[in-house]
Amino acid sequence: MSTSLVLAAKAPIVAYASLIAAAFINTEKSDTSINVSFVDEKAPEVKLSQGDKVIATDNNSVFNHLVGLSKISTDNLSEWIEFSSKLTTKDFKLLSVELEKLDSHLNFRSFIVGHKVSASDIAVWGVLRANPVMGSVIKSSAYINVSRWYLFLDSDKRFGGMVELMNKSIVEIRKAASSASGEKKTHKANFDINLQDAKDGEVVTRFPPEPSGYLHIGHAKAAILNKYFADLYHGKLIIRFDDTNPSKENVEFQDSILEDLQLLGIKGDRITYSSDYFEQMYDLAVKLIKEGKAYCDDTPLEKMRAERMDGLKSERRDRSIEENLKIFTQEMKNGTEEGLKNCLRAKIDYTALNKTLRDPVIYRCNLTPHHRTGTSWKMYPTYDFCVPIVDSLEGVTHALRTIEYRDRNAQYDWMLDALHLRKVHIWDFARVNFVRTLLSKRKLQWFVDKGYVGNWDDPRFPTVRGVRRRGMSVEGLWNFVIAQGPSKNIINLDWNVIWATNKKIIDPIAPRHVAVEDKNVVKFHLVDGPTTPVVEQKPKHKKNADLGLKDVIYYKDIILEQADADALEEGEELTLMDWGNAIVEKIEKEGDVVKSVTGRLNLEGDFKKTSKKLTWLADTPDKVKLDLVDFDHLITKDKLDEGDNFEDFLTPNTEFHTSAFGDLNIRKMKVGDVIQFERKGYFRLDAIGNNDKPYVFFTIPDGKSINRYGAK
Incomplete structure (x- = not known):
């Protein structure tokens, strides 16, 4: 051949x-x-x-x-x-x-x-x-x-x-064709968009989180999209910590961000820090001053804000280059009393319709020790000055960032032009917004500080750790973000969208188990049931044999939930799931509460003819105590309007506990395992129990619009 x-x-x-x-x-x-x-x-x-x-x-x-x-x-x-x-x-x-x-x-x-x-x-x-x-x-x-x-x-x-x-072979032919024609052809892969001047193998993107909090789902979208385009064009991804505000930043947040990115399967080709470039940014700021493009300003903060809002010229705008240099390189750099009064502003256009161009602050003093550089610096660049510079210096070709920065794009370009630095292309994409959800790190920190939640990994939080603890799979999160894509359209999503995506991932691989609520639990005595407990092995998932087998105990005395027992009638035939049919002979009640049920097995009965298929557990010491926990959103309003105080819209009760019994197989599980309790839904094991403490399971939403908690 x-x-x-x-x-x-x-x-x-x-x-x-x-x-x-x-x-x-x-x-x-x-x-x-x-x-x-x-x-x-x-x-x-x-x-x-x-x-x-x-x-x-x-x-x-x-x-x-x-x-x-x-x-x-x-x-x-x-x-x-x-x-x-x-x-x-x-x-x-x-x-x-x-x-x-x-x-x-x-x-x-x-x-x-x-x-x-x-x-x-x-x-x-x-x-x-x-x-x-x-x-x-x-x-x-x-x-x-x-x-x-x-x-x-x-x-x-x-x-x-x-x-x-x-x-x-293709590479060789391209080389030959390029040599013959004198033209260099470029790859134009796209994903809803066509990145300007994107060349295969040369695209560099970056994800620049500030180490001032934990990653939330909005950050995850930005990280995944930047990784996606770097891979699509066979380029590189830089993970850069934007550590220019020592008052908010610390090593804990920095380490947690790296851990969460690793959890998401995102590994940068380089990990860098804005603080690596403090010296270069300082030199570039001096250059701006010398070229008359920046000035030091000690105007009181409130007055400065009012002047910017009204498009008024600062009294300090016409300071001489010599005076600006002295204040910046001596007073501000050393954090003196005079330096602390001043900031450095870019001299752009104080009357510009785009207010981000109205002489923005690009340096300010801060005497808080930096978690990496200590007390070496007493002043730090602002985000708007730092990001375009470091993007350019690090070789970033395409800066993908959320659309909230769109007004600052002109400012970004001005910085690069004024400093004669390499151009970087910007692509704006819509931030991810969810109903009844806050993404502001400041507001999330408020919930932590006030004790409304345990910590940043609380399952009610939109952090990566929070949604993972609630039961979100990495695959589900990726699938959701990629499906949303880099669109510019801003929408307020219902959480059902992402949880429905997650369900598709976990349903085929979630073992099936049994939980019976223990409030007014009902004993069902089967007169012809096994007189001693019999253990048989059944598939954990009827459609996925790879998940293996579980133990099921069959015994003459079993327990049912009160709601199931209350719906039964004497003489009725029902189906006991994973066992067979049974016929109810006697129901005993005290008032409206069912106390016990007596019946007999009818294993030859046709389960297709019964209207009730009930979950049950053998009433033996093997059953396990459970605490099933469900959650509501932290705020009551779908979308807060400008001027709304989120503290006025707090949900009174957001955590709900149901005591239950579970099957004996639960004792073999480990924290993080995702299962389905038959007829109840999906759950993630959050804490291992013992004889005194129940096993704690968190409900995993399945994307269905179910009102569990009253008015929303």
Whole structure:
């Protein structure tokens, strides 16, 4: 068998070429050769030869002929080829719809059709392999079944190896074409947007958190998008701590941010600190003063704000360069009494319609020791001065940041122009907003300080640690953020959106267990039940055997929830889940409270004919005490208006506890395990119990709009 691949196009053709190559590898025809050439990426010319005889010369016939020569299955091939045509989009919102379908299809399958690689696997994998969006999708593990299948095929030399060979060929052909034409072609992958001047392999993004609090879900979106575009363009991501305000920052927050990013699967190519550039920023500020582009101002703060608001000139704006230099380099730098009265302002345009250009403050004194530089500095650059400078110095090509900074873009550009620094492109994307949720670190700190929550990892908090503790999966978070994309449209999302995304991730892998509320719990005596406890093993998940088995105890005395027992009638047939049918013979009550139920088993009964399928537990010492905890939002108003004081909209009660009994398997669980209690929903184990303390489980919302707590 001889193989000849001639490729003269960019990445999109890898899809079709890999189809041919992978199918061709399986053929046993030693005299078959394949020649693939492309006039351009939109007009492929394909030729299949057997010896000196040309067999096929167009895409479909070549592929079909190769599949016919091979031994692989062609079951449902036309259906999957049609499906694969929808996977070429780089718009993740469209792609995610199809990936969800594929992920669901692969939930309990190793391959798309049958039990080994088929032509359908080749067709779908080839198209996905050519889509540049898939790099970040696979890294995020947003679709665990697709990732498993995709990576398995990629590790096979017939798939991944052939693509690697083709990529090398493409590089060589591009070099030759570039030399011949004198033109350098660039990659233009996009994801809802087309990053200006983005060149494959040269894009550098950055995520610059301030170490003054824990990462919240808004920060997570920014981090994931910056990582996404760095990967999409085969570039680099810088994680930079914007540590220019020692009054708010500390090592605890810095370390927690790195831990949370690692948890999200985000690792920067470099980790840097704005404080690394204090000396350079100081020199650049001096340069601005010398060029008459900055001045020192000791105008009282309130007056300065009023003048900026009204577009009035500061009395200090016309200070001489010499006076400004003296104040900045001697008084402010040394934190003297005179220096503390002053700040350094950029001299832009105090009458500008864009108020961010009205001579913004770019340096101010602060005598608080810095957590990295100690007392070396007594003054620090502001965010608006620091960020464009460090972006430029570090080689950032594209600054992706939330749309709230849009008015400052002109200021950002002015700083770079005034300092004669390299241009950086800005892309604004909408910040993520959720109803009844505060994202301000200052306000979140208020809840911590006042004791309304335990800490920054409280499950009512929108921090990464908070939502993770509530039961959000990393895959669910990634999937949600990528699905939202870098759109500029500002919307106020309901939390149901993200929790519904999370449910798709956890449902196939959450073991099923039983919990029975213990308030007025009812004993159900089965007169013909086992007289001694019998332990049998049952699947933890009826649709996912990989999760293993659990112990189920069968006994003549079981317990039911009061609400279930109260709905029963004497003579009624019901189904005991994971056991079989039973018939109620007698119900005893005290007032409206059911005290006990007597019945007998009817295991030959048809569960399809019963209206009640009830969860139950054997009434033995093996049952486990549980505390099931649910939560409401911290504030009552969907969206606070400007001028609203959030303290006026606090939810009176946000934590709800239900005491229950659980099955004996819970004793084998560890903190962080996610399960489903049958007929109750999804839960995450937050604390291990013992004989005196219950096991604490937090409810995981499933995306359904259920009003659990009264008016919202």
